[in-house]
Amino acid sequence: MSAESVDVAVVGAGPAGMAGAVALAGLGLQVVLLDEQGSPGGQVYRGITLAPLSRRDMLGADYARGNELAQALAASAVRYEKGAAVWQVTRDHQVSYLYGGRSHTLNANAVLLATGAMERPFPIPGWTLPGVMSAGAAQILLKSSGLAPSEPVVLAGCGPLLYLLGWQYVRAGVPIKALVDTTRPEDYWHARRHLSAALRAWPYLRKGLELMRSLRRAGIAHYRGAEQLAVEGTEAAAALTFSAAGKPVRLATRCVLLHQGVVPNIQFSQSLRARHEWDAGQLCFSPVVDRWGELDVPGIFVAGDGAGIGGAQAAALQGRLAALGIASQLNALSTAQRDHQAAPLRATLARHLRIRPFLDAVYQPKEENRIPADGVMVCRCEEVTAGALRGFVALGCAGPNQAKAFGRCGMGPCQGRLCGLTVTEVIAKARGVSPGDVGYYRIRPPIKPITLGELAAE
Amino acid sequence: MPTDPLFQPVASEARSPRTVSLSFNDQPLMVPAGSTVAAALLMSGINRFRATPVSEAPRAPYCMMGVCFDCLVTVDGVPNRQSCLVEVAAGMRILAQEGARDLLLQPANIAPGEVQP
Numbered sequence: 001m002s003a004e005s006v007d008v009a010v011v012g013a014g015p016a017g018m019a020g021a022v023a024l025a026g027l028g029l030q031v032v033l034l035d036e037q038g039s040p041g042g043q044v045y046r047g048i049t050l051a052p053l054s055r056r057d058m059l060g061a062d063y064a065r066g067n068e069l070a071q072a073l074a075a076s077a078v079r080y081e082k083g084a085a086v087w088q089v090t091r092d093h094q095v096s097y098l099y100g101g102r103s104h105t106l107n108a109n110a111v112l113l114a115t116g117a118m119e120r121p122f123p124i125p126g127w128t129l130p131g132v133m134s135a136g137a138a139q140i141l142l143k144s145s146g147l148a149p150s151e152p153v154v155l156a157g158c159g160p161l162l163y164l165l166g167w168q169y170v171r172a173g174v175p176i177k178a179l180v181d182t183t184r185p186e187d188y189w190h191a192r193r194h195l196s197a198a199l200r201a202w203p204y205l206r207k208g209l210e211l212m213r214s215l216r217r218a219g220i221a222h223y224r225g226a227e228q229l230a231v232e233g234t235e236a237a238a239a240l241t242f243s244a245a246g247k248p249v250r251l252a253t254r255c256v257l258l259h260q261g262v263v264p265n266i267q268f269s270q271s272l273r274a275r276h277e278w279d280a281g282q283l284c285f286s287p288v289v290d291r292w293g294e295l296d297v298p299g300i301f302v303a304g305d306g307a308g309i310g311g312a313q314a315a316a317l318q319g320r321l322a323a324l325g326i327a328s329q330l331n332a333l334s335t336a337q338r339d340h341q342a343a344p345l346r347a348t349l350a351r352h353l354r355i356r357p358f359l360d361a362v363y364q365p366k367e368e369n370r371i372p373a374d375g376v377m378v379c380r381c382e383e384v385t386a387g388a389l390r391g392f393v394a395l396g397c398a399g400p401n402q403a404k405a406f407g408r409c410g411m412g413p414c415q416g417r418l419c420g421l422t423v424t425e426v427i428a429k430a431r432g433v434s435p436g437d438v439g440y441y442r443i444r445p446p447i448k449p450i451t452l453g454e455l456a457a458e
Numbered sequence: 459m460p461t462d463p464l465f466q467p468v469a470s471e472a473r474s475p476r477t478v479s480l481s482f483n484d485q486p487l488m489v490p491a492g493s494t495v496a497a498a499l500l501m502s503g504i505n506r507f508r509a510t511p512v513s514e515a516p517r518a519p520y521c522m523m524g525v526c527f528d529c530l531v532t533v534d535g536v537p538n539r540q541s542c543l544v545e546v547a548a549g550m551r552i553l554a555q556e557g558a559r560d561l562l563l564q565p566a567n568i569a570p571g572e573v574q575p
């Protein structure tokens with residue numbers, strides 16, 4: 001197996017990875033940036049270099065902002081490898097990726113993981129039916145292909161991304177049947193202790209208010225405090241049912257888009273056996289990192305949403321901070337220079353993060369949508385229900401890894417990505433302990449599917 | 459089989475200048491070049507990409523970003539391709555994946571005896 005040596009391997013070309021890679025190259029280091037997508041941008045700026053102007057305009061100014069980062073990347077000395085799916089990162093800095101049907105390996109002096117976030121699972125009855133998608137999935141279709149639902153769509157759940165998609169649909173002239181919001185009016189009241197910090201992050205707050213106002217102006221039916229969400233249908237989605245203000249509602253639709261926030265993608269940091277902690281505010285596991293984003297695995301850094309949800313602008317700043325930390329570790333920068341250059345970045349980062357506690361509190365996903373009733377599918381791959389999982393707990397199953405042995409839960413092709421948090425929380429609740437005590441699946445490489453043929457071709 | 463497409467281009471989208479022809483379950487389709495297989499199938503009215511190995515329940519893309527694996531299809535004879543991550547190509551032969559358990563190199567998720575929480 002031949003391995004190429006580089007100073008730094010960066011995984012993920014979203015804002016964190018692009019900004020980090022460009023900063024590292026600017027400090028004279030040899031950088032390879034790997035991303036499985038066909039163009040840079042990550043989730044937030046997906047397709048930014050390819051989208052026609054009309055689409056960019058419809059998606060809004062925050063999307064267009066990604067162009068600056070993509071241009072800086074193109075003008076830099078970074079070797080950007082598109083279509084490179086990283087399937088393994090080892091504790092001694094070997095990075096293996098699939099490209100063009102073959103596996104390749106880099107030996108790096110340092111690794112920056114910038115693999116971002118994924119949407120939180122939304123386990124409700126019927127969420128596996130064709131026609132039910134995540135709001136992020138629908139937004140990907142809009143960003144990269146200019147596609148939107150062909151009939152009035154129902155958006156359900158909570159969180160900024162859901163409202164942003166609604167706003168983008170309104171601008172694109174896409175009919176929305178209803179916004180079924182799980183946020184209750186009193187949630188704003190409960191989040192009031194974070195309001196003064198949020199007010200100091202006024203641009204974010206104003207943006208959110210504008211999104212909601214535009215949905216209202218467009219005359220979209222907005223149900224608040226929706227509970228008992230369920231999708232009806234046999235072969236495909238036919239309707240969303242729920243109760244709002246104590247009354248049952250049924251909205252016929254072939255397309256239901258679900259969203260209740262994003263959580264860090266921790267596949268790599270977990271597979272590295274790095275320390276993770278349960279974040280009680282964001283209700284997810286995050287890797288434990290130092291001020292520069294370094295894990296408790298020396299020389300491996302995490303930047304952006306993969307280290308905890310902070311948003312696109314925070315991600316780019318964290319990417320630059322990690323670059324400073326890495327450069328100083330590799331003796332391309334003195335610690336004095338590092339600290340000097342980091343100070344203004346940290347101040348700006350703190351400003352961008354001020355809004356988070358408020359958002360986390362207001363849009364905290366409801367327990368019934370995280371810890372579902374017995375009949376609801378938890379593991380979509382192996383079709384394990386919450387009831388079956390509780391049955392395993394009654395038989396002595398204490399955590400996610402045992403759940404695999406009891407009933408193949410989490411053993412399908414998605415490797416637990418879409419059930420991991422649900423499994424942790426269902427078991428924790430059933431055992432009456434904290435999710436942190438229950439822990440998460442043990443993740444093993446390959447992180448991305450790889451065939452024996454691809455491996456043999458290395 | 460195709461129904462009315464669940465997704466269509468928004469009004470402001472110019473018609474894609476380049477198309478490629480491919481087939482899904484031996485039925486010919488013309489789709490925009492550069493799109494992913496999943497996007498191309500969804501806009502062509504395909505709403506069932508696979509059936510689960512356990513109960514043969516129908517599935518279609520859920521995440522479009524490589525997380526859920528509900529978009530698995532067979533492409534040119536290779537099973538278990540994530541159609542949301544594969545770009546369309548002229549002449550591609552795509553088949554729905556009906557119930558086959560994956561032949562991927564799966565992580566040895568649990569070693570016997572390893573059942574610590």
Ligand SMILES: Cc1cc2nc3c(=O)[nH]c(=O)nc-3n(C[C@H](O)[C@H](O)[C@H](O)COP(=O)(O)OP(=O)(O)OC[C@H]3O[C@@H](n4cnc5c(N)ncnc54)[C@H](O)[C@@H]3O)c2cc1C
Pocket residue numbers: 011012013014015016017034035036037041042043044045084085086087114115116117118119136137139140161164262303304305306310311312313315316447448523
């Ligand atoms: C579907 C979705 C849509 C979103 N849309 C918006 C939005 O419109 N506006 C907004 O403000 N926020 C949005 N967010 C939140 C958003 O994730 C962040 O604010 C921002 O994108 C975080 O940047 P990042 O650099 O940390 O990660 P990302 O932008 O997520 O970039 C991570 C990159 O890593 C790559 N990657 C991951 N795993 C691998 C691997 N194994 N091999 C190779 N490459 C890999 C991915 O392809 C991706 O390009 C969205 C989140 C999701 C999940």
Ligand code: FES
Pocket residue numbers: 496518519520521522523524525526527528529530540541542543
């Ligand atoms: S749609 Fe989820 S992996 Fe392709």
